[in-house]
């Protein structure tokens with residue numbers, strides 16, 4: 001593995017300093033304990049996770065009722081507060097504060113999400129892993145399994161690191177909740193606010209059908225708007241998330 005720690009993000013450098021060279025080495029509880037933070041899983045009311053700091057030690061509580069991938073992201077998020085926001089005291093973080101889709105802004109919460117994303121899916125391990133793989137939810141699902149992350153976190157990482165023109169979109173019945181473009185997704189295309197009634201994603205959203213669709217070629221205008229979109233086709237794949245929203249990977253094929 002040829003790696004230059006100088007080019008790493010702070011979270012990656014932390015993992016590197018612990019000798020992490022494979023996904024199975026990422027031991028978040030071990031890192032927390034090494035930094036004087038105890039991790040407990042317990043029922044939490046009104047928040048998803050919290051950090052109670054007391055001098056040089058802390059207790060990180062994570063909601064015991066959340067799914068495993070979500071709990072791991074919450075733990076990484078609180079660990080980010082403990083390491084990066086050391087003088088800011090304690091944190092009580094709501095479900096809306098914690099998530100890989102909220103990692104770009106310059107607020108304390110989104111910075112903690114950015115740090116958490118790198119702790120769980122560090123670029124220096126993800127890039128070699130995704131190198132030869134397709135941009136699809138099948139790949140994101142395998143990535144999630146390999147790195148013990150949520151499917152959403154893995155899909156966001158895959159799209160951010162891809163050199164293909166693709167976009168990831170999350171829709172509820174009432175419209176798009178968020179989306180993430182790859183760097184080469186055409187700047188003059190945008191994702192439609194509502195699911196098209198001829199897509200399987202629409203059927204999943206409105207019938208409650210579970211599962212992941214197969215990759216399918218569709219007219220781009222089912223999903224996208226913008227100049228020249230009618231001349232383009234896309235490859236799409238959708239999955240119903242545990243919260244009922246529909247996550248779709250849309251790859252511009254020509």
Ligand SMILES: [Zn+2]
Nearest residue numbers: 091093097109
């Ligand atoms: Zn937070």
